[in-house]
Amino acid sequence: MFRRFKWFITGLNHQQKPAKPDAKRLSLPKERNRKLMLEAVHEVAIYIHRFHNLDLFQQGWYQVKISMRWEDSEYAASVGTPSRVVQYDAPDLGSDDILGVWKIDDTDHSFSSQPFRIRYARQDILLSVMISFNLSLGKFEGPITSAVILKFELLYAPVLENGSNMQDSADVSPAAVHEFRIPPKALLGLHSYCPVHFDAFHAVLVDTSVHISLLKGNVHSMKKPSRSNSRSHEEACEKFDKEKLVLLVKAFLTSRAILLQELRNLSKAIHETIDLSGLTSQHDETNFLSASTEVVMATATATADSQVPEKVQNVSKIPNGTSDVSSDYLHTLQNDELYRRFHFLGDQILYLWSIFLKFHRANKTKILDHLRNAWSSDRRAEWSIWMVYSKVEMPQPTSRNEIDDIQGHRAKVPVIRKITDDPSQAAAMRAELHRRSIAQMRINNRSIQDLHIFGDPSRIPIIIVERVVNAPLRSLSGKSYFRNMDPQDAKVSPPEIDSSFSSNKQRGRILKIAVFVHGFQGHHLDLRLVRNQWLLIDPKTEFLMSEVNEDKTSEDFRDMGLRLAQEVIAFVKKKMDKVSRSGTLKNVKLSFVGHSIGNVIIRTALAESIMEPYHRYLHTYVSVSGPHLGYLYSSNSLFNSGLWLLKKLKNTRCIHQLTFTDDVDIENTFFYQLSKQKTLESFKSIILLSSPQDGYVPYHSARIEMCQSSSGDYSKKGKIFREMLNNCLDQMRAPSSEQRMFMRCDVNFDTSLQGRNLNTIIGRAAHIEFLETDIFAKFIMWSFPELFR
CATH class of the missing domain: 2.60.40.150 (C2 domain)
Known part of the structure; x- marks a missing residue:
């Protein structure tokens, strides 16, 4: 039919x-x-x-x-x-x-x-x-x-x-x-x-x-x-036909080996027995076929699944016990013998295929779960085409005395090395070189290829993952802001929750909550694509898409932070009560994702006293292009002009705070005071996403690192910046008894199709691209799924 x-x-x-x-x-x-x-x-x-x-x-x-x-x-x-x-x-x-x-x-x-x-x-x-x-x-x-x-x-x-x-x-x-x-x-x-x-x-x-x-x-x-035709022509045709018959038998050998091995793998993975006794009782054959099949099977077993076809197509065993290229031996057989082998292999494959279909129908959910887990474990290897991994050491902390010495030019050797190259330009060039290499790459694997990604590989974002290796926490000596802190203040008291939390902890449920906070003049669904990827990794996570500051992002960060803190606490308590009523609450994992100034709102909320009892539950923090160090050093003149207009015409309070003009004394400004608050040190994992193409947020501010302009600035402005940087980095240094993941991820989008327009000139295109595409989030989240479970 x-x-x-x-x-x-x-x-x-x-x-x-x-x-x-x-x-x-x-x-x-x-x-x-x-x-x-x-x-x-x-x-x-x-x-x-x-x-x-x-x-x-x-x-x-x-x-x-x-x-x-x-x-x-x-x-x-x-x-x-x-x-x-x-x-x-x-x-x-x-x-x-x-x-x-x-x-x-x-x-x-x-x-x-x-x-x-x-x-x-x-x-x-x-x-x-x-x-x-x-x-x-x-x-x-x-x-x-x-x-x-x-x-x-x-x-x-x-x-x-x-x-x-x-x-x-x-x-x-x-x-x-x-x-x-x-x-x-x-x-x-x-x-x-x-x-x-x-x-x-x-x-x-x-x-x-x-x-x-x-x-x-x-x-x-x-x-x-x-x-x-002539006799010579007939002989040539017969030879050509035999070539095709040999190829067909080889293909059947490979298909049979893969199918049999997959049946064994599935049986072992889901702990269900498959009866293959009929394979030998119903399909007996010569020593050649048994020998050749066993060698192919041995090759398939010893080879990774992704490489099985390349190996088994060229390996067989001839009756004298030596290994050789299968086509060499098959060519020694007569056509009627090859024809007989074609039928024998075809019957075996049909038999195995029917067994698989029955086995799949009886164990469909277990097989799907096994294949899904295998797919998940292979993502990092497959998507590493677009990801570049590196490790860097977190810079050694600088004490207040050393910063004063730098400002007064009393230090013999500058503690902080002057940056001579623009880091954003260097990152963009590195990503472009990698993109060119992908354009010349021939992707030839056996896995099913998603054409959303593989359709045009050179258009996919390049992600440079920088794992920051923690340096020891700096000493409490000197004029560090930790010096005058009461040690008892560092202890976080647990929130008052239902008494069932402490009973039967080992058998209780872990409540996982992720809070998403939009940016300036944003919408509560701005980060929905990142949320959807998180849902795919862990469908049991509860999500709060913060709405409390919609249409209010021009106000003071302190007001926005307080509203967010109240919204989060109400949501967490509601979910904790629900779990406690239906069972035992073992633990809580509270994660945050912010875009743009949403990250400043998150940190401000965490600095609120009402949020301190919840610091012990902090799990993963994902910062998507967040201006953590403000706009003290911003090289985008067009964007700076826009900020100036917002301050002059609308007197936007949060813009004054971002640009350190909210107080005449820079040490009393909002951002400097925020850097002293313990808003980051309780997270188990911190991921900072940035883009050298993003002109809305200074590159160094999103990455919480030294910038080119500040490295040689010995004025009070430079001193304050270095203190802020040290304050933030100190919070991300893990104590020796704990393990903390700290990563910077550079996302480089392909903007060649967007042309040269106002959005690309002022850097808005990349800033908004974080909200309009999920491929970068897919790559990062599936490469490090343990951070989102």
């Missing part, structure tokens, strides 16, 4: 008449004027577990549509054809959220799930359906070099007033598309998790896995042309 991937093999031109059929022996058709056509098919089985709504903006009816095609234009006329659909679990027909049935469209050879209705965020629709596609190439002339494009479409239709469902609506349209590339290497065998997220405006998770194997098709005998 459906077109298949055909491997055309021209048979031998035998003289004798065809022998009578023998059920115990496979033989080639031996007719002079006929040629043999062997048929094989790539079966791609796609299992859709559930549709999870993360952040769809519109309620309505939705469907997931799947289609498949070859990537190369050479095979453009051939598409994947749905061959089988298995509904694992019947949908809840009593529910109003699922209506209708799944559908196969013979026009474009696509599959569409049953329509389902989305009503609210974080809604789950269980689909539990397996769709198998058969891939056809047409005439086979050699090894497959084309990849396959797997296309997912999200179809949408509004809810009609008469209550009819999607299949009754004429207003069905594709709302979003997400495509994946299946490399040629993976077409001989693959079992992989494949999450579908669509785009930033249609943030969902379609839990999907992809399973591929090469299977045997039919065998046909076709009449040869009546006009014969």
Whole structure:
């Protein structure tokens, strides 16, 4: 019924008449004027577990549509054809959220799930359906070099007033598309998790896995042309046909090895036994096949999954016990022997494939969880293409006396080295060189490739991850601001919570809360893309998208910080009470994410006395382009002009504080006093995100590091800056008894398509890009998932 991937093999031109059929022996058709056509098919089985709504903006009816095609234009006329659909679990027909049935469209050879209705965020629709596609190439002339494009479409239709469902609506349209590339290497065998997220405006998770194997098709005998050529030409054709038959047998050997090894891996991973006794009892064969298969299996077992195809295609074992390239030995066999091996291997693969499908249906959730965990562990390695890792030592702390010596020129050797190169320009150049190297890179792996990322690798943000190694906490001697601090002040008393918190701690639940705070004139959903990635890593985390300062970001930071502190405390208490009522609360992990001045609001809130009891719960802090050191040294003249206008025309209080003009004495300014507050030292992990392209926030301020202008400034202004820097860095030095992760992540966006306009000139484009793309967050968060769990 459906077109298949055909491997055309021209048979031998035998003289004798065809022998009578023998059920115990496979033989080639031996007719002079006929040629043999062997048929094989790539079966791609796609299992859709559930549709999870993360952040769809519109309620309505939705469907997931799947289609498949070859990537190369050479095979453009051939598409994947749905061959089988298995509904694992019947949908809840009593529910109003699922209506209708799944559908196969013979026009474009696509599959569409049953329509389902989305009503609210974080809604789950269980689909539990397996769709198998058969891939056809047409005439086979050699090894497959084309990849396959797997296309997912999200179809949408509004809810009609008469209550009819999607299949009754004429207003069905594709709302979003997400495509994946299946490399040629993976077409001989693959079992992989494949999450579908669509785009930033249609943030969902379609839990999907992809399973591929090469299977045997039919065998046909076709009449040869009546006009014969010379004997030499016939010999050349026979040799060419044998080459194709050898390639086919080698491909079957590889596919069988991968499938058998994957079955063993899955059985071991989910602790479920697979009965493979029928493989040897029903499929006995010669010493050659057993020997060659065992060597291929040994190679596959000893090789990482990502490298199996490259290894097993070229290794086999010949009967004398020596290893050799498989094609060398296969060429010594007669065509009828190769033909017999083709059938034997094909029967074994069909048998193993049927076992896998039954095993998958019985253990679908366990297999999906295993594949998802494997996918998660591989992300850092795959995405390291766009990430550069390095380690730096945190600069040695400078005491107040040393800063005074520098200011008075009494030090023989400056304690702080003068920075001669612009760090932002150096970082931008480093990222650009790395981007050029990616453009010349040939990405040739076996994993399924997300075309949101791999579609144009040179357009993806480059992230330079700088792990800051903590130096020892500086001594309390000298004029350090720690000197006059009462040691008892450093102790944080626990908040008053339900008594169940202290009972049965080992069996209780850990309450994880993440608070997101927007920037200047921002919206509470500005950081929703980062939140969505966090949700994917840990769906059990509770999220507070702060709204208390919307339309109030021009006010004093102290007022904004107090409002945020009150909002956070109310939210935390509400969630703690809920957990305590339903069980035992073991611990609380409180994390914060801020964008732009939202980071200043977070630190101001943490400095409030009402937040001190909650400092012991602080877990991860992610600062997205936050001006932690203010605008004391800002080199963006256009942006500085805008700040000046805001101060003069609107008398914006927070802008005065950012630019240190809120007090005539710089030591009484808000930022200098904030740097003395213990707002960072209780976090277990601190991640500072910056961008050299961001002109809205000084590069050094977002990274909390020395800047070029201040390194040689011995005035009071330079002294205050160095004190602020030391105060902040001291809070991020971990005590010797604790481990703290402190990272600076430089995000370099590709802005070449945006052209030269006002946004790029003043640096606004990169500042807003943090809110409009989630690839940088995906890379960082999935590379360090332990920080977000």
